[in-house]
Amino acid sequence: MSGGELGDFLRARRAGRSPEDAGVRYSGRRNVAGLRREEVAVLAGVNVDYYTRLEQGRELRPSPQVLDALCRALDLDADAREHLYRLARTAPETAPAPARAVVSPELRQLMDGYPHTPAFVLSRTLDVLATNALADALFSPFRVADNLARMTFLDPAGREFYERWDWTAQATVRNLRIAAGTDDPGLSALVAELIEGSEEFRVLWETHQVRGKTREPKHLVHPEVGPLTLTYQAFDVRDAPGQQLIIYHAEPGSPSSDSLALLSSLHVTAGRTTRSPR
Structure with missing residues (x-):
């Protein structure tokens, strides 16, 4: 799977996470839907530039520790967490065999x-x-x-x-x-x-x-x-x-x-x- 899928997923979930739900304080008007990249990085405890590379598809293999932190920052449920791990090729079964089209x-x-x-x-x-x-x-x-x-x-x-x-x-x-x-x-x-x-x-x-x-x-x-x-x-x-x-x-x-x-x-x-x- 390309890095684009991972970045698209992170951007979409960031856009769907409100600052209020994430406990992020801010003042003034906001020009983005959901959280800013900087806010996700702070919540996850990762470098802003590193997180930006993840969204841009320039960093393709984040560690399990980083993925766990992103799951918490974006409040991902069990299905979304498993999906993120698959996109990052870090899940225990990173490359499942293609589904057989023939039923026994x-x-x-x-x-x-x-x-x-x-x-x-x-x-x-x-x-x-x-x-x-x-x-x-x-x-x-x-x-x-x-x-x-x-x-x-x-x-x-x-x-x-x-x-x-x-x-x-x-x-x-x-x-x-x-x-x-x-x-x-x-x-x-x-x-x-x-x-x-x-x-x-x-x-x-x-x-x-x-x-x-x-x-x-x-x-x-x-x-x-x-x-x-x-x-x-x-x-x-x-x-x-x-x-x-x-x-x-x-x-x-x-x-x-x-x-x-x-x-x-x-x-x-x-x-x-x-x-x-x-």
């Missing part, structure tokens, strides 16, 4: 063993690598269920499918940002496509906010069965770094559980459970 037959068989709940495999860049029958039925409103970011921002169905579209858009971008430190070969092309096709994506991408997957419920609206409230679990695939198995779940006996059952029966009846290989 054993994992596909396991997914098909969940006929009553949607299951699918994602790459680091949110490519949908494999699905079971009910996941295909769930994603059927989309033209192509190939990438969650593309589905959210570029497919018109996304705004109807995701009841909380604004929240989903932010979460999707923050999750995709994590891939920026992994040298995934498909990320640059995907980001360029999304920036060209969606102004909302461009604005969110430039905030450099980072967040891993949460456990917050998914609020979806399917045109065939109506509203769905689903929780989910995400599992790292041990023998395929970068792949995650996602399993959606509806509370037993809930309206959403009944709706998933109806969706499954509709697609079985229509003969739409046959999936093209991915």
Whole structure:
């Protein structure tokens, strides 16, 4: 990853940190959003010129001690801290292996063993690598269920499918940002496509906010069965770094559980459970 990514991240997070929140005293008018470089340097206990070189991409390998200090100065949460370490190539696993695009037959068989709940495999860049029958039925409103970011921002169905579209858009971008430190070969092309096709994506991408997957419920609206409230679990695939198995779940006996059952029966009846290989 280029030094530009590290500098862009630091500048964006500096701009988003107010002097009041950082406990910085000042007087008079301020001409910059957020903190000044000098203020971040003082908070982190580093030389101003050194910090300036970090933002300008002229210093590419800060020590773990410096990174820890910057995390405190910029009030980075766990996901943002991990992202900063990846950008600086200082994390314990500085160069993760590229995510495999092939899902093993054993994992596909396991997914098909969940006929009553949607299951699918994602790459680091949110490519949908494999699905079971009910996941295909769930994603059927989309033209192509190939990438969650593309589905959210570029497919018109996304705004109807995701009841909380604004929240989903932010979460999707923050999750995709994590891939920026992994040298995934498909990320640059995907980001360029999304920036060209969606102004909302461009604005969110430039905030450099980072967040891993949460456990917050998914609020979806399917045109065939109506509203769905689903929780989910995400599992790292041990023998395929970068792949995650996602399993959606509806509370037993809930309206959403009944709706998933109806969706499954509709697609079985229509003969739409046959999936093209991915």
